[in-house]
Each structure stands twice: as C-alpha cells, then as structure tokens.
Amino acid sequence: MKILLTTLNSKFIHSSLALKYLYNNIYDIADVSVREYTINENLQDIFCDIMSENYDLIAFSTYIWNVEHILKLCCDIKLANPYTKLLFGGPEVSFESIDFMKRNDVVDYIIRDEGEIVFRKFIRAYEDKSFENIESLTYRKNEEIIENVDAKPIENLGMIRGAYDIFDENSIKDKIVYYETSRGCCYNCSYCLSSVTKSVRFFPYEKVISDLEKLVNLGAKQIKFVDRTFNYDKKRTIDLIKYLCTLDNGSINFHFEITAHIMQDDLLDALKNVRQGLFQFEIGVQSTNKQTIKAVNRIDNFDELSKKVRKIKSFGNIHQHLDLIAGLPYENLDSFKHSFNDVMALEPDNLQLGFLKMLKGSPINSVVGQFAIKYRNYAPYEVISTQFLSYKDIFLLKDVESVLEEYYNSMTFNYSMKFILSKIGNDYFSFFERFCKFKKENDYNRNLSRDDRFYLLFDYARSFLSDKNIYFFKELLRFDYLLMGRNRVIPEFLKNDTCKLNLQTKKDIIADIDFSKKFDINSEIKNINSAINIELFDIDIEKFDKENISEKKESYVVFNYFGAKNFRNIVNFYVY
Template sequence: MNVVLATLNAKYIHTSLAIRYLKAFCAEEFDVQLAEYTIKDPAMSIAADLFSKKPDVIGFSCYIWNIEETITVVDMLRKVLPDVKIVLGGPEVSYDTAEWMNRLPAVDFIVMGEGEETFRDLLRQIAGDRKYHFVFGLAYRKEGQAEAIITPGRPKLDLNDIPSPQRFAEDIPTLRNRVVYFETSRGCPFSCQFCLSSIEVGVRYFDMERVKSDLSYLIDSGAKLIKFVDRTFNIKRDYAMEIFQFLIDNHRGCVFQFEITADIMRPEVLDFLAEHAPPGVFRFEIGVQSTNDPTNLAVQRRQNFAKLSRTVNKIKESRNIDQHLDLIAGLPHEDYDTFRKTFNDVFALRPEELQLGFLKMLRGTGLRLDAAKYGYVYMERAPYEMLGSDVMPFSDIVRIKRVEDVLEKYWNAHRMDRTMEYLVTTVYPSPFDFFQRFGDYWESRGWSRIGHQLEDLFIRLWSFLEADRPEGLDTDVAMALLKIDYYLQHKYKPRKTWWEDRLEKKDWMQGLRWAAEKLGMEERELQKKAALDRIPFDYGAWVQEGRTDKTAGTALVILYSGEDEPPRLVALPLPDGQAAAADQQSLSESGKGQES
C-alpha cells in the first residue's frame, strides 16, 4: 500500500514535525513517503506532484494557516484520484469534526487529537478488514452514506513508546537551511481560554536520555536552528535546567528557541543563564498577551506582570539571550485605550522583538464557546480572526493593524534602532502613539500595498516626520540618527545615500586626510573602506547622557571590513568645535554595528 503524508507549511524553511511522528510510528508496518509544500505553492502544482506518487492513501496535517489551501488540493485530488483514501488530521480538524466531515465530502477519514496510534490503526484497517469502528479517535463514513460516524477518543500515549521523528536520512541534506521543530513534552499546565493547549489536562515528558540523543543527532547532522514546541518549556525546573546545560555544553553554533513562562522563572535559573548561556545560542519567546487584570481573569490566565518584568529585565541585562514577547489585541475587556496601555507596558521592557497579534477564535477553545458573552464577531473560516467585540469595534482593529505593520518593519527588523529609541522615548508621548501616527500616515500614502527597499524605509520615515512635525522633534538629531542607522545597515560602503546634504568634494578630501591622521590609517585605505559624514552636535554626549550639545559637531567615520564583520562607527569631535569626548572614546551603545 502506497501511503503519502503531506502538509502545506507556512514557509519553505519550516518543517512539519507532525507528519514525521506519524511516519516514525508506522515505519515497522508501512512504507510512508513525506511530501511538504507551502501555502504559496500553486494548488495545481501540489496536486500534480501528489498524483505522480500514485498513492493509495494520502494524509494531510491541517492547521489554521493551511486548511483552506489544503481543501483546494483535496478537492482536486478527489477528481483525478477517485479511489484514493484521503485522511485529514491535526488541530484544525480535531474539533467540530462532524461539521468538517459534512463540509468536505471528498474526505474519507479524520484522525482526531494525538494521531500516531490512530493513524497506524487506520492504515491497518484500510489494508485489512476495513472495520473502522475498531479505530478509536476516528471519523469516517460507511460506504454509500454521507453521515459521519465518530468513534470514542483514544487514551494518551506513553511518549516513550513513540519512535523518534528526527532520524530520517532524507532530512539531513536540508537541516542546515530549515527550522527543525522539537518537543520534550506534550500538554500545558495552564487554562488560557483562547488557546488549544488549555484543553489537554496535564503535562507528559519524553525520557531525558532520548531527548539528549535526538538533539545530539540533529546538531551532529548540521541543524542550525532548533525550535522547541513545548508550550511551557520551563514548567519543570530541573528538567529544563538539565537540557539548558546539555545545550550549553554541546551547541556547536546551533541556535535554540524556547517558549517560556517568564513569571515562574526561578532566580537561580536566571543567574545560571546569565553566567553560562553563550551569547546568541538561546532565544526565548514569552507570551504576555495582556497586562490588563480583568482581561487575564476573564481568559483564566494567571500572570504576575511585575515578576515577568523582572525576568525579562534580568535576561536582557545578561545580553546573552534575545527575547520575543507576544501581545494579543482583542481579548475580553480590553478596549483601544486599555490595549494602548498593554502595548506601552510591554514595549517599556524593550524586547528584541514585540509580536502584535490579533485574537483568533480557535475551534475547541473556551473563548469561542463564549463568543456571544463578549459580543465577538469573527471570520467564519480560518484563521477565525476576531472582527470586533463589545469593547473593540472593527474600526479600532483596523487602526491597531496599522501599528502592527510599521512595528514589524521598523522595530522588529532592527533597521534603525537609534532613531526608533529617540522617537519613542523623547519625541512622542508613548511608543504606541508613535507607531499609531506613523501607521496612519503609512496607510494614507498607500505604502501598505507596495514593496519597500531599505532606502525607501528611511525616506518614508523622514517624510512622516516632516509631515507630522511633533512638538518634541529636533530635526538635526533625527536626521543624524537616521544617517548613522543607514550607514550601519550596510556590510559594504554604500554607493549612494538618500539625503541631500552631502559633503562637497573639497570638504570630503579634507575630512579624509584629517580622519586618516586621527585614526592612524593611510588615506587610500580609508577612502576605500570608510564612509565619512558629519553631524551638528556632540554624538558622544547624546549617547552617554541623552544630551544634545550643538556647540560641538561630530565627524562620523564608518569603517567597513566586509561581509563577515559588522561596520564600525568612529565618532570624532570636529576640530572646530568643543571636544565632547576624548578621541576614539568607546561609546558602548547597543544595536547593529560597533561604535567607538
């Protein structure tokens, strides 16, 4: 029997852990092929490729991001492969299963919940007596009947009875260029009503030696990014600490990302990570969602924001671990003004990335069942995003989406960290107000519907500042920081700049000679490797004290060493101005590029 397991990933770099688990569990009895595509691939191309494999059974792993595209492919396959058995599984079809079976007559079976054992038993019945009522956790139809039959659910597996999904030889050639998903546990101890993980009671763990063995195999095989999918990686402290220590000792340059609950992180764990975690090897994803107490109470989310903040700040102080903090707009009791406060509360922690998402009314969750209680209206089909509630109308959702757009481009992308910090700290009433006003302007110019090069992003921010003219804006400071950020975004000396006030050739040559003397470099070498500019205030005083001193200008020398090294900014007091700092004094500023 020719069995194909397929899925449509959100991006090419992603991989599907689910279909690898299914293949591993069935491997002793059935030869299973894996077929991965993306939601951007043409449905005709996917259907043609699957058709060429001549399958007897095709299984699809379904999520909110791929269900509608998967349905299109399924309908095509049913027409060209009338005898193939089509099976759906995954979280998107594990709830409201009868509704799915009624909507999708092309589908023969739906595997509900944890699918390894159910899918294997289904294959046994397809290959044998076809007594599907013996398979727990299955939806099916009797031959010639439209109505679905749903069997009782299946008890949870002992996780150590599941063979490893990480050891397929065909995966090795692409490990280096793709995200590898990995789990050490299943389940979640919390009951957040917007999350599917709240439905499963209890947390189960894989054997520690198995976890270490699989991680060693992946690292030895060339994996560069391993993303742990455990819902709360740090819930069991000793277990998490042992894995942290193992990865610190054996990472070999691989990067590991974890979802953690920050307000339960123990001080000794934070101290250990601050002292021992190698820079850049660990990344933490922290779901804050809301800082509004009535909101967290309504969704049964226990959270101590003060403790969470201490954890985030402690990790940030170590400078070893990047942090990605999540927010959800549209939760109960959170209107536009309350969400503005949540955004500013979390932005004050200055995470490396702040993800602004919107509530999705997932099938099976308590919040979807209580939608009428909060006046929710939402998309009827995936991704089921909310369109409004009793306290947040659609007009507010639209405005906050503009915040999300520019937040992604300007804060999360780290293209102009110095400029952003200046604007959100000094110029605008709050970070949210800056992103909202910029987002509104961005939309009014139609920029959300066109592409953007790096230079465009700088030009468009400057255009906004010139149009908005906020009271606290010092245009000299803003332009200077934009210049510096622009220079430091390049690996090689840029051939052109986007601003008008360029140095005259005579001034540039004079500055070149002066800078070469100051830096002890040959003029020819400096001309080849450096960009020169000047700003009309003391940059050293601004970095160290946040003070703008326009009695002393600064010469900027940006040194480019090539692709493997970030550019280095040297700020020198101009000879005709008051010296604000000793020549080549270290400025120790965070952000891309090195400064001195």
C-alpha cells in the same frame, strides 16, 4: 498500499514536525513517502507533483494557515482519481470532525489529536477496513460518518519513535528545526487549544539531549522548541539550558516559549553570560488588564514578569519576543493602548500584536454570545469585532500592527527607533497611531521600496522633532541604513556633506586595524576593501550604542560586510 504524508508549510525554511513523527512510527509496516510544500507554491504544480505517483492514501497535516489550500488541492485530487483516499490530521480537524466531513465530502478519514499510535493502528486495519476499535478516528462507512471515542493522551512519550530517529539530513542544515521536549500545558487559557490537554508529559531526558546534539551537529540554523511552557519543570529547565550551552557552535540559536513570571533566580543566573544570540525567548503577555486576564483563565503576574524581562534585558545577550492579543474580553481600545504601552515600556526586541482567533475546540467559543464576539467563519477564524472593540478599532490596530512590524520588529531601524521612542514619553501607542495617520495623509502606498521606507520614517520624524533632535536622528538613520549590508548607496536625503571621508584617512584606518581581532574575519582574505566600509559620523555612535546618550562627536565607523547578507543580531561595526 502506497501512502503519502504531506502538508503545506507556511514558508520554505520551515519543516513539519508532525510528518516526521508519523513517518518514523509507520515506516516499518507501510510503503510510505513524505513530501512537503508551502502555501506560497502554485497549487497546480503541487497537484501535478502529487499525482505523478499513484498513491492509495494521502494524509495531510492541517492547520489554520493551510487548510483552505489543502481542501482546494483535495478537490482536484478526487476529481482526477476518486479512488484515492484522503486522510486529515492536525489541530484544525481535531474538533468538530463530523461537521468538517459533512462540509467536505472529499475527506475520507480524520485522525484527531496525537496521531503516532492511532495512525499505526489505522494502517494495520486498513486492508479489511476494521476501524471500529481505533480511538480518535472519524471515518465514513457507507453513507454514515462515524466518530470513535477519543484516545487518552500518550502518557509514556518514550514508547513512540522520535521525529528525528530517521530523517533526511539535508532537511536540517541551515533550516529552522522544530523540536519538543514535552507535550501538554499546565495552564487553562481559554483562547488556546493547549488548555484542552491539561497534563504535561515529558520525553525521556537522555533521548532529548541525544537528539539535540545530533541536530546541532548537522547544522541546524535554529532549533525552535514547541513546548507550550518550556520552563514548567524548573530543575529540568536549568539542566537543559546548561546542556544547550555546551552545544554552542557560535551560530546555533535556540527559541523557547517561556512563562517569565515563574523564572527562578538560579535559571536567570545560568543565562547571564551565555553568548549573544544563543537563546531567544517568546513570552506571552496577551494583556495587562486584570479583568481580561481573569476572564480568559490566564494565570499571570505582570509586575513579576516585568522584573524578569528587565533582568534578562540587562544581560544584553538574549532576544525577547513579547506577545499581545487584541480582541479579548473586557479589552476595549483604551485598555489595549494601556497594555501596549505597558509592554513597550519593557523595551522588548519584538512585540507581536496578534488578534484573537476563535480556534475550534477552544473554551473561549462558549462566551461568543456573552461578549458579542464576531469572527470570520473560515480559517484562521480571526476576530472582526467584540462588545469592547468595534470593527473600526480592529482596522486601526491592523494599521498599527503593520507599522510596528515594519519599523520596530523588523530590526532594520534599531538605532533610529531607539532614539525617536526616547523622545515621545510613555505613550508608545499614540506614536504608532500618529505614524499610521501620517502615512495615509501623505499618500505613502503599501508597497514602499527600501529607500522609501527610510524616507517615510525621516519625513514623519521631522514633523515633530526639534532641529537638534532631527539632526541626531538623521545620523542614526544613516547608521541603520549602512547596517543592512554591503554595497549600500546612501540616498540623497541621508547624506551628510560635513562628514566626507577622504581616501587617505580611509587607507590609514584600514592599515591601523587588525580586522581579524575586531571582527570574525579570516585574516587571509585578499581584499579587505571588499569586506568593509568606513563612514564618518557627526555623533558619538559608541556612546549612544552603549549608554543611550546623545552627544556630538566625530566617529569613524567601520562596517564589516564579509560573509553576511543580514547581520542585524551580530556586532558587525567597530567605532575607530
């Protein structure tokens, strides 16, 4: 039997952790291949590539972002060859599997929840189709769909082969690599599928550190831990953090989902002096409305979370990504604005404004009627309205999300946004709401060019900033523009005629700077002019950068463009 394990990832830079686990746990008993695609590829091209081989069984890893694409693909596969058997697995089909198979007759088998052990049993039983005793399997038998009992969670995770025991080394270099040190969740948030599997189980510690060393040495760009609460076990977390520091090669980044309010002081102490960019934290807030938090069975302490987030912020070395969810019970528009302002006041590096998704199997489905939750009946099952938020409120929040992503989360406007937000008081939501209104009223379309996006922010800022502040803001906007990378031709509206740098001054500055010390540049590069740019500003860039103080002063700023297209998280400018 010839088997294909496949999926459609959301982006090319992503790779499937699930397929790696499945492959490593059946390769010794089956003729199996792995092929990964993305949802952005042409389905006809994917279909042709898959059908170029004569597979007996094709197994798909399905999620809310790819299931619709996969179903279309499977219809074509079945039309081309009705004898090809199709198996689905993953969170999108782990609940309501009988209904899913009734609606989609192209699906022959479903493996629910953890698949490593179940899939191996399934392969062994495939020849004689003796599936009766395989737990967590849903399958067709004649005209009937049979759903076997659920398997218990794998208690000893050391008994399964790891995702990175055998893998293509080329799939690691310069990629985002997903990894898990544990499974399960200690919390019961009703909107999350992790609440269904309550027990937290850990992979053997020695196995974890061995895998991580291997992945870093192979040149992974980022290792993204998918543990639901990475810092659940306090001692283990500190040990892992300290170990990861020993793997720092100057470019690796580790991303975690953490629960901030339970972070202990000794863990914070371990983070104080780590390299900037080594760690990245994702922290779920979801809402600061206490009634909302209680209604979704979430355990949180926003006051304590705020203290920890501010403490980490003071270190200046860790990117913090905070999350909010719109559409939760008891969160009307005014309440959500309050939650938004509470979180923005913490000055996160990224604020993700997400929308409630009614995932199959999540406990929140039981209160759909109680809270008049209306949502799309197809993936990703996103909320349309609730008892507390009208569909027009959702539209507004969608517009705010779009502007927030473009101007705050993109990290393209770091300095100009930092300045403008310091001038508006604490009502951050109203700033973005007014921005959306200004954009529509002034006919800015959705597909703006890079320069148009800069002009839009400038145009909006001058509609309410004083002349003095707009002058300072414009200089910072020019600074942000030049931070994007090499060969930037400054737009006319950003030019400052009083800040013209003559050629001799530029030569003198170049001659005076030891670039190998100021920047991570090989001192032997032949043409330093191609790697750097020098600009004159009317404001004290250094003081604003370090102390957030706005003062006028001539500043010569040297930008290092060597070897990097996007260096927003790296210090690549020097004030001369």
